Amino acid sequence: MIEHTTIEKILDAAQIVDVVQEFVPLKKRGVNLLGLCPFHNEKTPSFTVSPSKGIFKCFGCGKGGNSVNFIMEHEHLSYPEALKYLARKYHIEIEERELTREDIEKQNERESMLVLTAYAGRQFKENLFNADEGISIGLTYFKERGFRHDTLNKFDIGYSFERRDAFSKKAVEDGYKQEFLIKTGLSIQHEEKIFDRFSGRVMFPIHSLSGQVLGFGGRILRSDQKTAKYLNSPESEIYHKSKIVYGIFQARKAITQDDRCYLVEGYTDVLSLHEADIENVVASSGTSLTQEQVRLIKRFTQNITILYDGDEAGIKASIRGIDLVLEEGMNVKIVLLPDGEDPDSYSKKVNNEEFTKYLKENETDFIRFKTQLLLSEAKSDPVKRANLIRDIVKSIAVIPETITRTVYIKECSTQMEVPEPVLYNEVNKLRQQKSFQDRNKYPGPEDLPVPRIAPVKQVTHEAGTFYSEREIIRLLLKYGSEVYERKLNREDGKETVTTIADYIVNEIVSDELTFDNSVFSEIFSDYGFYVGQGLFPGDQHFVRHQDPDISSISADLLADSHELSNIWRTKQTYVETEVMKLKEIVPETVLKFKSDKINILRKKILRQIDEASKANDTEKIITLQKKYNTLSKALSKISKNLGDRIVL
Ligand SMILES: [Zn+2]
Secondary structure (H helix, E strand, C coil), rough: ECHHHHHHHHHHHHCCCHHHHHCCCEEEEEEEEECCCCCCCCCCCCCEEEECCCEEECCCCCEECHHHHHHHHHHCHHHHHHHHHHHHHCCCCCECCCCHHHHHHHHHHHHHHHHHHHHHHHHHHHHHHHHHHHHHHHHHHHHHHHCCCCHHHHHHCCCCCCCCCCCHHHHHHHHHHHHCCCCHCCCEEEEEEECCCCCCCEEEEECCCCCEEEEEEEEEECCCCCCCCCCECCCCCCHHHHHHHHHHHHHHHHHHHHHHHEEEHHHHHHHHHHHHCCCCCCCCCCCCCCHHHHHHHCCCCEEEEEEEECCCCHHHHHHHHHHHHHHHCCEEEEEECCCCCCCHHHHCCCCHHHHHHHHHHHHEEHHHHHHHHHHHCCCCCCCHHHHHHHHHHHHHHCCHHHHHHHHHHHHHHHHHHHHHHHHHHHHHHHHHHHHHHCCCCCCCCHCCCCCHHHHHCCCCCHCCHEEEEEEHHHHHHHHHEEEEEEEECCCCCCCCEEHHHHHHHHHHHHHHCCCHHHHHHHHHHHHHHHCCCCCCHHHHHHHHHCCHHHHHHHHHHHCCCCCCCCHHHHHHHHHHHHHHHHHHHHHHHHHHHHHHHHHHHHHHHHHHHHHHCCCCCHHHHHHHHHHHHHHHHHHHHHHHHHHHHHHC
């Protein structure tokens, strides 16, 4: 844990312009600086740095934040890593906070588990290469399948004896605690005894980025056993299967060098590709691809090629994978292997050169892949054809970058013989729906909320309260200290001033409303705390917040489009408008938030009424109906208020 004062020192030293300029050439433009965004491809600069606010913001891809956020994003570092990086750069000594007992316990537990999994890895490897049973069963299996000794060694492949407690017993003898045997899932407790989870299996250790053994995949060799062919370590303090990909430790260097990552399904596929001299390969081991896994790969490259064997499960999995990759703004290619082959079998059938050549020549983009896959059956059937187009459009819509989307729309238009404008229309429609649903993504430039009253009309009820929550936090951060109204007390002649912050905090606290989005909720309660003391936290409090989610969202909200971007320069007038119209905008936004909340509640009650009527619970229905009516009345009052307020 890095001491708070140290973080302050780092933030003071790491001036945003200085930090960014090391990677991005910047040109002065008014009070800000402008450059080409390092996070997406662009020809016209939309990446803006505001020295006065200490933030950067790209109006192309939406990325934004303070200098720590920049380093995290650019150097693929975690928050503490980025702080340490900047501390080194600015010669600041890191003072780490003393760990609490709980921290230490947690850390000790993790460490004990990692020590144990490392030990297990060594034991299993020893079994495979040096024990009779391991050699005759395990090693023979790999030899028969044509795997080389050096490959098995490189991946620390091992073998777990068939005797049901062989490993557990040995580990306890060697001084390892039963507690951690259970916690890592290496052993299973049954009544008073402990047994091996993986007995009679060849073992594939799953390594972290830095090579620590986090867990194992084990393959059973006897075909007569009524048990799953593959078994994985259960989730634990150290192993989260959705966050790691198999082979990343052995692949990371090659992925960076090749600027591409091959994605396969199984452990042995990874091994096979290594034997074919393709080392930039990982597998999503034991789970279908997840967002976190894609992000892990993204730390090393923007390009993923999915290799898949043509069985139905494989196709389904790869289709799901495609959208996940696209959504991260990465490029995805697909290689379909010849009929009946998987990466393992095919790489053994042909020589390395032929295999590499096949991969290069047969990679297709996802539109062609989907079209080829489905067009033959869809060609003559207009309904199926429409579904196929919709399917492709859905994939295009998740791509965050405008330029890439444009390219794919062109491609789809040619392939499917649909006019481009029709596709644009569909894609935009989907994106609009999505931008409301999606809580974590920054909006792209075309999705930036149109300033002023517009959000009130745009938000659909299905959207929940994300947009109105966001708008409330934005108003607080930007205008919290501005005057909302002044009142003169006739008796003593004193003036009371209500600020925007007073008004908003009071409205929300007195109605006992809460924020659904955790980051907004945290900003609000932090802000409310200050307001309660008659203070204003100031925007730097949030921009420099220790929680990188808070700092980056605050930077995003404070990055005035009109102030930072040349795109908006012509709309300079909007600044005055918003400041001048705060008296309208603020209560409107609060009302909108309330009506969103009520709508959600009403929906919930409707569902409950439905359930109650199924259960014939008349009493409950009446109570619920009453509640519903009260809410409806409140809502119509708000709507009327809102309607009265919207000045067109
Ligand atoms: Zn960008």
